[in-house]
Structure formats: C-alpha cells, structure tokens
Amino acid sequence: MADSDSETGDGHGRRSSDPLSWIAGRVTAFFAGSRRGVILVPYLWLLLFFLVPFLIVLKISLSEYAISQPPYTPLLEWVDGIYLEIRLNFGNYLYLVEDDLYAISYLNSVKIAAISTLLTLILGYPMAYAIARSDAKIRTALLMLVILPFWTSFLIRVYAWIGILKDNGVINNVLIWLGVIDQPIQMLQTDFAVYVGITYSYLPFMILPLYATLQKLDISLLEAAADLGCPPWRTFLTVTLPLSLPGVVAGSLLVFIPAVGEFVIPALLGGPDTLMIGRVLWQEFFNNRDWPVASAVAIAILLLLVVPMVIFQWSQARSTERDA
Amino acid sequence: MSRFRFLSFPGIMLFVGYGFLYVPILLLVLFSFNDSRLVTVWGGWTTRWYGELFENDQIIDAALLSLQIAAITATIAVVLGTMAGYALARFGRFRGRMLFTGMVTAPLVMPEVVTGISLLLLFVAMEQLIGWPAGRGMVTIIIAHATFCAAYVTVVMQSRLISLDVSLEEAALDLGARPTKVFFVITLPIIAPALIAGWLLAFTLSLDDLVVASFVSGPGASTLPMVVFSKVRLGVSPDINALSTLFVGVVSIGIIVASALIHRQEKTRQRDEQLAMAAEGRTS
Numbered sequence: 001m002a003d004s005d006s007e008t009g010d011g012h013g014r015r016s017s018d019p020l021s022w023i024a025g026r027v028t029a030f031f032a033g034s035r036r037g038v039i040l041v042p043y044l045w046l047l048l049f050f051l052v053p054f055l056i057v058l059k060i061s062l063s064e065y066a067i068s069q070p071p072y073t074p075l076l077e078w079v080d081g082i083y084l085e086i087r088l089n090f091g092n093y094l095y096l097v098e099d100d101l102y103a104i105s106y107l108n109s110v111k112i113a114a115i116s117t118l119l120t121l122i123l124g125y126p127m128a129y130a131i132a133r134s135d136a137k138i139r140t141a142l143l144m145l146v147i148l149p150f151w152t153s154f155l156i157r158v159y160a161w162i163g164i165l166k167d168n169g170v171i172n173n174v175l176i177w178l179g180v181i182d183q184p185i186q187m188l189q190t191d192f193a194v195y196v197g198i199t200y201s202y203l204p205f206m207i208l209p210l211y212a213t214l215q216k217l218d219i220s221l222l223e224a225a226a227d228l229g230c231p232p233w234r235t236f237l238t239v240t241l242p243l244s245l246p247g248v249v250a251g252s253l254l255v256f257i258p259a260v261g262e263f264v265i266p267a268l269l270g271g272p273d274t275l276m277i278g279r280v281l282w283q284e285f286f287n288n289r290d291w292p293v294a295s296a297v298a299i300a301i302l303l304l305l306v307v308p309m310v311i312f313q314w315s316q317a318r319s320t321e322r323d324a
Numbered sequence: 325m326s327r328f329r330f331l332s333f334p335g336i337m338l339f340v341g342y343g344f345l346y347v348p349i350l351l352l353v354l355f356s357f358n359d360s361r362l363v364t365v366w367g368g369w370t371t372r373w374y375g376e377l378f379e380n381d382q383i384i385d386a387a388l389l390s391l392q393i394a395a396i397t398a399t400i401a402v403v404l405g406t407m408a409g410y411a412l413a414r415f416g417r418f419r420g421r422m423l424f425t426g427m428v429t430a431p432l433v434m435p436e437v438v439t440g441i442s443l444l445l446l447f448v449a450m451e452q453l454i455g456w457p458a459g460r461g462m463v464t465i466i467i468a469h470a471t472f473c474a475a476y477v478t479v480v481m482q483s484r485l486i487s488l489d490v491s492l493e494e495a496a497l498d499l500g501a502r503p504t505k506v507f508f509v510i511t512l513p514i515i516a517p518a519l520i521a522g523w524l525l526a527f528t529l530s531l532d533d534l535v536v537a538s539f540v541s542g543p544g545a546s547t548l549p550m551v552v553f554s555k556v557r558l559g560v561s562p563d564i565n566a567l568s569t570l571f572v573g574v575v576s577i578g579i580i581v582a583s584a585l586i587h588r589q590e591k592t593r594q595r596d597e598q599l600a601m602a603a604e605g606r607t608s
Contacts, residue, residue, distance in 0.1 A: 035411075035415060038407045038410055038411050038415075039407075039411045039415065039418060039424070041404065041407055042404045042405075042407045042408035042411070042424075042428075042474065042478075043408075043420070043424055043427075045404055045471070045474070046408075046424070046427040046428070046471070046474075047427070048446075049443065049446065049467060049468075049471040050427050050430070050431060050471055051427060052446060053442030053443050053445060053446040054442050056442065056445045056446050056449050057438075057441060057442045057445055060445055070448050070452075123337065123340070123341055123344070124341070126333060126334040126337035126338070126341075127334070127337055127338050127341040129334045130332075130334035130335050130337065130338040131338070133334070142338075144579075144583065145342060145345070145346075146345070148575075148576070148579060149345050149346070149349065151528050151575050151578075151579055152349065152571060152572050152575045152576075153531070153532050153549070153568070153571055154532050154534075155532065155534055155549050155552055155553060155556070156352070156552075156567075156568040156571060156572070157348065157349070159352075159552075159556050159560070159564065159568070160348035160349060160351065160352045160568070161348060162556070162559070162560050163351065163352070163355060163363060163364050163560050163565075164348060164351065166364070166559075166560070168362065168364060168365065169364050170351060170364055173364065173365070200344065200345070200348070203341070203344075203345065253433070254432075254433065257433040257435070258433060258434075258435055258436070260435065261435020261436065261437050261438060262435070263436065263437050263535055264534060264535065264553070267557070268556060268557070278435055278436075278437045281437045281438075281441065282437060282535075285441060285539070286538075291445070294441055295441065295445065298437070298438045298441050298442065301435055301437070301438055302438060305433075305435070309430065309433055312429070312433055313425070313426060313429050313430070316429055317425060
C-alpha cells in the first residue's frame, strides 16, 4: 500500500499521466470518429444521389432505344456467359447533331436565358441599390418584400401571368377598354411571355447577391468622388459598378444557369415554337419515351452549362472565404 | 451622399419592381372571388370556387401527399444540410473537400430536368441491381427532394456557423463537456433560428417542385404541383385561383409568424450577449 502511495507521490509523471493521456486519446478518437461521421453521411448521400446519377445518365446516353422495360439496351452483356461485350452507341449524339431541332432549341435556350438575365439585371440592379441605400429600419422589410414571392409557389406565379397575358386577359382588356387597341395583341404563347415569366420568377435571385455586395460598399468612397467634383453618373460607372461586379456576376449566373434548362415557363407561357432545351428533354422523355436520347440531351445541357457553373462555384467559394 | 431619396431613379424602379412582383399575385387573389368562368372578366363576387376546391378529391389527396413529402423531406434535408454545413464551416481542409463543396453547390444551379432524369435513371438502375426502391412513388420523391433541398440548407447552415462565436463551444469543452453534449447544449440552441429557416426553405422547395417529382414519381403518386400543372396546361381555371389564394395566404402568415419569432429570439440573444459582456466587464 505504502509502496504504491509513494509511487503516486513522486513518480507523478507515469501513473497519473496515463489516465490523462488515455482520456485525451479517447477524446481525440471520439472527435475523429464524429468528425468522420459528420462528413461521411452527407458525403455518401451526395455521392450516391447526386454524382452517381450523372454517370448513369452518361451510360444510358450511350445505349440504344428498345421497346422494353426500361426502354434501353444494356451496355454490358455477357455473351454465352464467357466474355463481356461492351456496346457503346454514339448514335444518340449523332442524332442530336443531325436533327436541326436540337441545335435550334439549344441556341434558342441560350438566347432566351441571356435576354431574360439582362432584363432581370436592368430591373434588379436599381432595386438592390435602392434597398441597400435605404434607411436601416425599413431595409429588412424591403428585403422581405423581395423574398416573400419566392416562398409562394413558383408554378402559381407563372400561372398568374397566363391570366394577365392571354387574349382576353388583363392587359388586353385594359388596353381595349382604354381604346388604345381594338384587337387583342397576342402576348401569351410568344417568346415575350417567356422573358416576362423568367424575369418575374428569378428576380429575387438577382436582387439578393446584388444587395449583398452593394450593402458592403464603403460610402466614403462615393463621398470622396462627390467631393472631388465627380458627377453622380460617373461615380456610379467608375466606383459603384466595378465594386459591385461580384454581385452582378453571381446574380446573373443564378438567373442564367437555371433559365437555360427551364421547362415550366416555356411550357406554360411559350408557344409551340418556343423551343428550349429543357422542354425538348421533357418531350423526348415523356412523349417519345426515348430515354437514351433524353439522356444525351441532358449531357448536352451539362456541357453547355459547365463553364458558367464552374465560374459560379469559384465565385461562391471566394466569397465564403472572404466572409470567414 | 446623405439619405437615399425615393424620388430618384432607383427609388422609382423600386416601386416599379414591387408592382411587378405583387400585381400578378394580387390579381390572382382578386379573380379567385370572381363569379365568372371566364376568370379574367369580372362577374361579381363569389366564394363558390373555394367550395368546389374542397370537394375536389384529386386536389385534396394530392395536397395531403405533397405536405407529407415536404415535411419528411425538410427534416431529412435539415439533418444532412446541418452536417454538411458543419463540416464545411468547421473542419477546414479535409480530403475530398473540393468534391464535397462542388456537390453541395451544384444542385443550387442544376437545371431541374437534368436532376430529374438523372435521379430517375439511378432509381431504375438500383431497382434492377438490388431490388430497392421497388417501384417509384413517395419514397423516391422524398429522396430526390431531400438531395437538392439539403444543398440549400447547407448554404444556410454554413453561413450561420461561420459567423458563430467559437469561444462559447471552447469554453464548454474546457469545462469538460463532451463534444456531442456541447453540440446539443450550446451549438444547437444558438443555430435554432437558422435551422427553422432551413427547414421552412426545404419544405417550400419540396412543396413547390414539379419537374423533379414528375420524373421520379410513379403511377398513383401525383403531387399537388403535378395535378395543378396538368389542369393549368388546359388554361386558367377559377378553382386553381382559389387554391393559389389559399397558398399565398398560408405562406404569408407563416412567413410573418416565423420572422417575428426569429426577430424576438435575435433580440433575446443580443440582450443575453450584452448581459454577458457587462458581467465580463465587472469581473475583469
């Protein structure tokens, strides 16, 4: 007994540090364990339900259409149970290149998305500017008013425009009542209606990043410019606009990228000749039940969007790093 | 440069913009009380479209299914999104971080048709390989929705956790609390408003989705947007206006209540922090 007591007394390095280091080891192990778990669960989920699906799309796009369940031929097949046969079919991609429909809808999607993005920027920039410069007390309320429509159904908001734009809709009725026109102007089922629909639906996505950069803008820079006799429009062009460029880029990409693949808006507001690539994919899939061609269209959309997406990712990563 | 003036170009654009955002919604509400099948031609006040709406079993069933899917989706998305946001905000560099960040931000901008077809093909391939999920319906919609909703929740949680004061957690750890306990007792209550916001965001996104659900759903599982879309394709209909009005009403009330709660909690938090600061000032 005495022996062990003395041992604890003078040799306090060995005996007492053992449980301590044991605890420290346990804590580290626990941390490492929970750390791994915290990363692994969402990581595996995203790998399985986000990354793997794209590989499958790529695979199916290289298979052939077949009247079967599911409607495509297998890529790998055991022939006589001896050797594995790999059949790659680039026919779907050739088909996309040969048929004008795809090229036209591809270019048309880019055109419609670009024009709508520009319209959203023209409307959204002054709004974001006004909110960023408004009194701090009402700023939250003003921002709230921008976000609120985003929380109501997207489908319902697109639907609302049918009643406004159609031949006996609100705009035509008002114009006829005022005597400006006697025949209704066709607005629904035109590209114009699609521009309005996209601008309307994606406006919050433009305003929020713009607001974030404009709000951080140092007012003293503007004051300095004004003191030195710079006219307001020039201050805007040489100071405000360049400094808010990250917001312009982020907002434009947030509108442009989903707009390119948009389906609901051209389906409800566009005419039969408003070809957009997302709509073509939908028709290939649901109307023609041609899964391989639909997959090839999906890959084509991704190829089109990969550059803007990488730019978006990069600007996102940079802005979070700055905040941290 | 003093106070911002409302009678300037940006001020006028602000009013134009709010008009643009709200007039269509207000017209929708107005026409839901219009006693005319022509919807946009005024024929007097009525509430009969609401009555018809509640007698429409197809819409009611679809609404109930959508609400269930949205609630389950939001819960899964909040768990996944909080974990992912925590990893991104706290763990610094780890192996595969680049890929992880990529997979988290890509769903935010991925066109819905691409997400939809890719998930459907995954489910078909999985069914062939392991026999699960057997057929498509509610389960596949939930998995698909949780995947893209989790990405949104991650962004919300990551930004909240980055701005969080780490010293509170460090203090608890120093005092001997286990990391799990620290998370549940310290971190979780602080990030609760962001969790609620993330849950509501995921709930709304799920309730709203037409495209992804159309791809991954099977026969017999029609969500509310799918039913509404098939009706709306044939033109405007008064009962859809009534449905929209109910939707807008519920969402507006929900948002006002939620923001009031968050505002109050934020106030208490600020007061607590001030008290803590004052106490710290006295002791030092």
